[in-house]
Amino acid sequence: MQLQAAMDVTTTRQALDLAAKVAPWVDILELGTPLIKNEGLGAVRAVKDAHPLTTVFADLKTADAGELEADLAFGAGADLVTVLGTAGDSTIAGAVRAAERHGKAVVVDLIGVADKAGRARSATGLGARFVEMHAGLDEQAEPTFSFQRLLDAGRESGVPFSVAGGVNATTLVAVRDAGALVAVVGGALYNAPDPARAAQALRSALT
């Protein structure tokens, strides 16, 4: 299983500092949506230039203009971009066209989707490389939030999936055992007193 560091910080400087600490231990460096909204796609270019051999994930959460938004992010150095599962099929298909032109790939984020397993199958049918079984930061704070439901939806989908939303040292092994391709870890890294040690510990837990 691959490890993805979700850098939900707000400045390029913070992202570069965090990336320098965690990159040796993770497979994918994610630029979070608030970071991209605050700094623009220049932040993607800066992280890719600093880590050319690491997969860079731009969490665009695209809802419309899939081909254009994906094209811009791939042009800035992203290797993977997200499109929302709640977007139309044509938006996902457009982003996939851009990915094919650049030799890159699209991930469909299932945040807010009720039938995650069903949408996972249709999204991969449209050409997404994998889907993200995701409970966002707001949903995690709701009393009805269930991490187990994300794992169950991943298993049920039968397609390649990542899990995001509350992954940490305690839940990581369950994510792997559910068959996830990627575990996405945000707060457990960027809020850790020592993000490098935290990333190293997550990596060790998988070996």
Ligand SMILES: O=C(CO)[C@H](O)[C@H](O)COP(=O)(O)O
């Ligand atoms: O995409 C996101 C929010 O929309 C976060 O990066 C993702 O949910 C990671 O969450 P956590 O901090 O709980 O690991």
